Amino acid sequence: MPRPTGTAFATMFACAALAGAAFAAGCASAAGTAERGVPTERPAVLVSPTAATRAELAQLVSEAMHGAPVRLAADALTTGSELTMTRVERRDAAGHPLLGRSTERPEHFRLLEQGGRCILVQERTGRRWALRSGLCAPAALNVAKPRPP
Numbered sequence: 222m223p224r225p226t227g228t229a230f231a232t233m234f235a236c237a238a239l240a241g242a243a244f245a246a247g248c249a250s251a252a253g254t255a256e257r258g259v260p261t262e263r264p265a266v267l268v269s270p271t272a273a274t275r276a277e278l279a280q281l282v283s284e285a286m287h288g289a290p291v292r293l294a295a296d297a298l299t300t301g302s303e304l305t306m307t308r309v310e311r312r313d314a315a316g317h318p319l320l321g322r323s324t325e326r327p328e329h330f331r332l333l334e335q336g337g338r339c340i341l342v343q344e345r346t347g348r349r350w351a352l353r354s355g356l357c358a359p360a361a362l363n364v365a366k367p368r369p370p
Contacts, residue, residue, distance in 0.1 A: 260335050260336035261335070262333040262334070262335045262340065263333065263334055263335075263359050263360075264302035264331065264332070264333060264334075264359070264360040265302055265332050265333055265334035265339060265357035265358060265359055265360055266298060266299055266300065266301065266302055266332065266357065266358060266359075266360045266361075267297075267298045267299050267332065267339065267355050267356070267357060268299075268356045268357065268358045269356065270298075270299060270355060270356075271354065273354045274352065274354045274355040274356075275293065275295070275297075277352055277353060277354050277355070278293060278297065278298070278341070278352065278355070279291050279292075279293050281341055281350045281352070282304070282306060282328075282330065282341075284350075285328065285330070285343045285346075285348060285350075286306065286308070286328055289308060291306060298332045301360065302331055302332045302333070302360040303329065303330070303331055303332075304329070304330040304331075304332070305327045305328070305329050305330075306327060306328045306329075306330070307325075307327040307328075308325060326345075328343065328344075328345060329343075329344040329345065330342065330343055330344065331344060332357065332360075334357040334358070334359060337357075338351050338352075338357070339351065339352040339355040339356070339357040340352075
């Protein structure tokens with residue numbers, strides 16, 4: 222088959238671009254609505270977490286990290302929807318790591334709100350937990366502020 226040139230090529234390119242735009246528009250509209258009765262998910266933060274909420278969150282994160290003890294800040298997931306956890310390195314009396322350099326990657330978690338429920342998601346595995354005692358609100362979008370001149 223000969224290669225299209227000139228007007229034929231421009232027509233094929235325009236058709237391909239329109240098809241791609243129509244596909245992208247369909248995906249964007251489907252992403253913003255509830256599909257098959259399932260409410261959309263959006264980044265969330267905890268609102269006025271109680272001691273029970275903090276304990277439940279620590280227990281879920283510990284479970285995700287194979288039972289490792291965790292210590293969360295009092296404001297964890299209250300100002301942003303992301304949580305990053307690293308294991309505490311055991312050190313000798315001089316402060317040097319006992320096992321040398323750690324190559325273990327941190328664990329990343331996200332808090333989502335879906336239909337009024339708080340959902341904790343472990344990024345690496347995709348595992349999800351619904352918090353029973355937490356109250357969530359949509360997280361504020363991080364909008365870049367213009368720099369002063």
